[in-house]
Amino acid sequence: MKLPLRYRVAQFLIGIRNWTVAQLVSLCLWLIRLVPLKYAARMFESFARWLGPKIWRHKVVMDNLAIAFPEKSIGEREKLASDNWAQMARSLIEYIYLDEIFDLDEDNTESERIEIKNAEQFHKLRDDGLPAILFTGHIANFELLPLVSSRFGLEIQSMYRRPNNPHAASKVADARKEYGKNLVASGAGASFQLMSALERGDHVGLLVDQKFRRGINIPFFGKDAKTNPLLAKLARRYNCPVHGARTIRLPNGRFRLEITDELILPRDENGDVDIKGTMQLVTDVVEGWVREYPEQWLWMHRRWG
Numbered sequence: 001m002k003l004p005l006r007y008r009v010a011q012f013l014i015g016i017r018n019w020t021v022a023q024l025v026s027l028c029l030w031l032i033r034l035v036p037l038k039y040a041a042r043m044f045e046s047f048a049r050w051l052g053p054k055i056w057r058h059k060v061v062m063d064n065l066a067i068a069f070p071e072k073s074i075g076e077r078e079k080l081a082s083d084n085w086a087q088m089a090r091s092l093i094e095y096i097y098l099d100e101i102f103d104l105d106e107d108n109t110e111s112e113r114i115e116i117k118n119a120e121q122f123h124k125l126r127d128d129g130l131p132a133i134l135f136t137g138h139i140a141n142f143e144l145l146p147l148v149s150s151r152f153g154l155e156i157q158s159m160y161r162r163p164n165n166p167h168a169a170s171k172v173a174d175a176r177k178e179y180g181k182n183l184v185a186s187g188a189g190a191s192f193q194l195m196s197a198l199e200r201g202d203h204v205g206l207l208v209d210q211k212f213r214r215g216i217n218i219p220f221f222g223k224d225a226k227t228n229p230l231l232a233k234l235a236r237r238y239n240c241p242v243h244g245a246r247t248i249r250l251p252n253g254r255f256r257l258e259i260t261d262e263l264i265l266p267r268d269e270n271g272d273v274d275i276k277g278t279m280q281l282v283t284d285v286v287e288g289w290v291r292e293y294p295e296q297w298l299w300m301h302r303r304w305g
Contacts, residue, residue, distance in 0.1 A: 029096050037097045038253060044093045045086040052085030053078075061085075061299040068221040069294070083295035087249065091141045101255075102147050114148065115250075117258040121243065122152040131198040131240040134259070135231055137209035137286045138298035140249040146205060148257050149245075157197040158205035191230060198238045205245075206231050208279075209286050211303050216276060218283045221290075225304050229275050231282060235265060236273035244285045249296055260285070 032040055052058055061084060065077040072080075094101055101113050116122070125132050134149075134156060136142055146158045194204045212228035219225070235242050244260040263285070266277035290297045 032093065033096050037094070037100055040093050040097075041090050041253070044089040048085040048089030049082050052081065057300045058085075060302055064299045064303060065294075067223055067304055068290070080295055081299070084297070084299050087140070087296050088298065088300070090249075091143075094141050095143065098143070098147070101141075101253075102144065113254050114144065115254070115256050116148065117256055118260070119152075121259045121261065122149065122154050125203060125241075125243070126152060126154040129201060131201050131238055132203045133198075133206065133231055133235055133240060133242045134203060134245050135206045135208045135242065135282055135286075136245050136247075137207060137289060138301075139289055139293070140247040140296045141255065142207070142247050144247050144255060144257060145245050149203075149205075154203060156203045156205040157194055194230075194234065195237070198234060198240060204234070208282055209297075209303070210301060216279065218276070218279050220283050220287055220303065223304050225283075227279050227283060229279055232265075232273060232275040232278035235278060236275065239273070242278075242282070244282070244289075246289050248293060 035043075052061075058081065061081045062077060065072070065080055069077060069080075125134075134145075136145055146156050149156050194206075197204050208228065208231055210228075211226050213226055215226040215228045217224040218227040220227070231242070234240075241262045242265060243262055246258055248256040248258065250256055263281060266274040266281065268274045
């Protein structure tokens, strides 16, 4: 059925707008890349500290911080929010400089910017021939995790959120594929791609700290949060190891990447992986990470409510 003319015109105009926005963003990013990373990062951090409190998302940040840290004063939470805006701005700008940041040598042992903790777990996962699930959260520059894993020869099918603008989505996909592959766009069919990967004996990566409206209630900082049970369902179906992995931002533009030992997942009376218990365990791990470096988590999304 042919759409009415006004709808076709509207779709055409939206397409023009999306294309124009994508080109302008690309131009801005190209211009920024002409500036050394340390100066660009400082500039964006300062701008974010000024702009963040002036936009509506700041209320979301403050509301979330009040839920997570009721014992802190308003002044302390405002300081955390300011640091968080700066951290998010730095993570955004670092996306343009991945080739400069990602400087591991061929043996993955020397780097001015990246240090690896528990690197033997990367080797174990790579060599044991078993499927596995690695989870992380929106902490510091989490984009580095699949890149470092790939350098260790550990390819991970990682799920990511595709931008709403299709032209921007294409550019993001191209940029990501330059440094890492095996990316799965979230949405219809994504879970089947991850299942196929585990069936082949591959590894999958999941972000587990966002609100999922059809999820199960799992306490996070003492308050129920809708949580996607996909990780637990996959672990139950394939009975595979589960590890946590995170990026920690260090001073002077450096990072530490950590991978946990295999988690001991709770089981039900039949010996199967317990869905709710597993998601509580995983959520507790993420909460511990956030409590350790609260300024590095993505507070601007609505995790509760």
